[in-house]
Amino acid sequence: MKARIALVVLSCVLSLATGWVLSRGGAAAGKGPNRKVLIGVSMDTLKEERWQSDRDHLVAKAKELGADILVQAANSDDTRQIADVQALISNDVDVLIVVPHNGAAMAKAVDMAHEAGIPVISYDRLITGSDPEIYISFDAVKVGEEQARYLVSLLKPGHPMRLVRICGAKTDNNAVLMRQGQDNILKPHVEKGAIRIVHDDWAENWKPENAKKIMNAAITKLGAGGVDAVLAANDGTAGGAIQALMEEGLAGKVIVTGQDAELSACQRVVRGTQSMTIYKSISSLAGRAAETAVKMAKGRPVIALETVDNGKIQVPAMLIDVVTVTKENMDATVIKEGFHTREAVYGR
Numbered sequence: 001m002k003a004r005i006a007l008v009v010l011s012c013v014l015s016l017a018t019g020w021v022l023s024r025g026g027a028a029a030g031k032g033p034n035r036k037v038l039i040g041v042s043m044d045t046l047k048e049e050r051w052q053s054d055r056d057h058l059v060a061k062a063k064e065l066g067a068d069i070l071v072q073a074a075n076s077d078d079t080r081q082i083a084d085v086q087a088l089i090s091n092d093v094d095v096l097i098v099v100p101h102n103g104a105a106m107a108k109a110v111d112m113a114h115e116a117g118i119p120v121i122s123y124d125r126l127i128t129g130s131d132p133e134i135y136i137s138f139d140a141v142k143v144g145e146e147q148a149r150y151l152v153s154l155l156k157p158g159h160p161m162r163l164v165r166i167c168g169a170k171t172d173n174n175a176v177l178m179r180q181g182q183d184n185i186l187k188p189h190v191e192k193g194a195i196r197i198v199h200d201d202w203a204e205n206w207k208p209e210n211a212k213k214i215m216n217a218a219i220t221k222l223g224a225g226g227v228d229a230v231l232a233a234n235d236g237t238a239g240g241a242i243q244a245l246m247e248e249g250l251a252g253k254v255i256v257t258g259q260d261a262e263l264s265a266c267q268r269v270v271r272g273t274q275s276m277t278i279y280k281s282i283s284s285l286a287g288r289a290a291e292t293a294v295k296m297a298k299g300r301p302v303i304a305l306e307t308v309d310n311g312k313i314q315v316p317a318m319l320i321d322v323v324t325v326t327k328e329n330m331d332a333t334v335i336k337e338g339f340h341t342r343e344a345v346y347g348r
Contacts, residue, residue, distance in 0.1 A: 037067040037297040039290065040093030040118075042084045042109065044101035044125075046073040048206075048236060050260045050282070051099070054124070057286030058097070065294045076205050078105040085109040089116050094297035097121045097289055101205075102171040103128040103310075119296050123289055126173040128310045133296070135308050135317040136289045138280045140174040144181025146324045147257045150276050151229055152185060154255060155194050161228045164199040164218045166241055168206045168233040173310075175202070178233055178259075198222055203237045211240030216247075224248045229255035235265035235277055242273050261325055261334050266345045270327050279323045279333050288318055 039062055046052055055071055062069040070091055074081035081101055088096060089112060096113045098120060100106035107130035110120045120132040127135075155161055165182070168175030189195040199218035203210040211232065218227060227250075232238035238258035245251045251273045258265050259278035268274035295302050304316035325333050335342050 037065075037095070037294050038091070038093045039067055039069045039095050039097060039293045039297075040085075040088030040091065041069060041071040041097045041099075041123075042081055042088060043071065043073045043099045044081065045076050047075070049262045049264070050235075053282045054099070054286055057283050058290055061287045061290035062294075065290060067290070067294050067297075069290075074101060076101050078102050081106065082109060082112075085112060089113060089118060093118060095119055095121065095293040097123045097293060098127060098132075099123045100125050100127050100172075103173040104171070106130070107312075121289055121293060121296075122310075122315065124174070124285065126177075126308060126310050126315070128173055129312050130310065131313050132310075132315060134292060134302065134304055135310070135315045136285065136292060137174070137317070137319060138285065138322050139319040140177035141181035141184070143259055143278050143280075143322055144178035144183075145185050146181075146278055146322060147178070147231060147259065147276075148182040148185035150257060150324055150326075151195075151231060151255065152189055154229070155189065160193055161195045162198045162222070162226060163195055163229050163231055164215065164227050164241075165197055165201075165231040166211050166214050166233060166237045167200075167202045168237065169204060170202045172206070175206075175233060182231060198226065203233070203240070206234060206236055208236045208240030208243070211237035212244045213240075215241040215244035219244060219248055219250075224250060227254055229257075231257050234258055235260045235262040235274075238265060238274050238277075239268070242268065246273075259322075261339060263340050263344055266325070266330060266334055266340055267347070269325065270330060270346055272327070276324055276326045279325045279337075279339065281320065281337065281339070284320050288320070292318070 059069055072084035074084050096118050103126055106127045110130035110132050113120050122132040122135040124137045167179050201214045230241045232241050235258040238256050242251055255275045261277045261279040265277045292302050304318050306317045306319055307314035308317045323333050334340050
């Protein structure tokens with residue numbers, strides 16, 4: 001059985017923050033010094049462009065580091081994801097990276113991995129009610145704040161913004177955190193009457209078709225001229241909302257937010273049907289996760305300077321910053337960093 005990770009707290013003087021050092025007896029080393037590290041990855045889905053990019057970057061970085069990697073995708077099915085984790089454990093992976101469909105349901109996956117002595121990295125989405133070794137993600141609260149801050153920047157004196165809010169999946173802790181971040185910025189403006197949230201709902205499983213239904217319901221309730229802005233939680237839900245707006249001839253006339261900087265969303269941003277997105281460097285996220293997994297497997301220390309409460313413990317966390325992207329800074333952000341080519345975004 002592999003040795004579990006021991007966790008110690010240290011005071012990080014240079015950063016003036018609390019640092020968490022995770023160290024582990026080398027499981028891979030216990031099987032011979034020349035054995036390759038084997039990383040197991042259990043993903044919620046690969047249906048969206050975003051998650052295909054994560055997979056590709058994880059695989060590339062693992063190979064660059066000399067590790068092997070096994071990837072399973074559960075098609076947004078909790079039962080299947082548990083079975084995927086069991087299969088990865090059976091393959092004797094050294095470290096398990098989990099992108100949970102349902103953060104609470106995947107607590108069982110953490111327990112299963114720990115019974116086998118395998119450490120767990122909660123990737124992008126937080127696994128709640130459990131004790132994963134580390135959480136590596138973007139700052140979801142900051143994402144929500146940036147989305148809302150963008151909307152606030154477009155407020156017109158004397159003209160309250162009538163806002164439809166389409167949140168992500170209730171089962172995803174990130175969706176809850178993003179909503180919290182949105183409220184941090186929106187609340188004072190709502191209280192002053194500068195913003196009116198006229199329709200508010202959650203898109204099950206983040207599906208664009210569910211977002212479209214929410215937007216259709218909002219338009220039916222409020223009328224075609226009753227919406228000024230849509231606070232869509234991600235680019236997929238933004239796309240669903242925009243489909244509904246197109247049907248009413250409103251695409252490009254209503255402000256629509258998003259996040260993930262998916263290619264289709266960036267194309268909509270430069271065309272004017274989507275107002276903004278949030279760029280999250282997937283290469284940085286996946287790279288950090290792969291590097292951390294290899295360090296854990298080899299018994300090397302890993303330092304995390306933050307923690308996130310998952311309802312059971314304060315999980316050591318690495319949170320990566322995000323960038324607001326609009327038509328005006330598309331070239332200087334997404335394209336400059338090579339996330340998408342200019343030709344792909346602009347179609348020329």
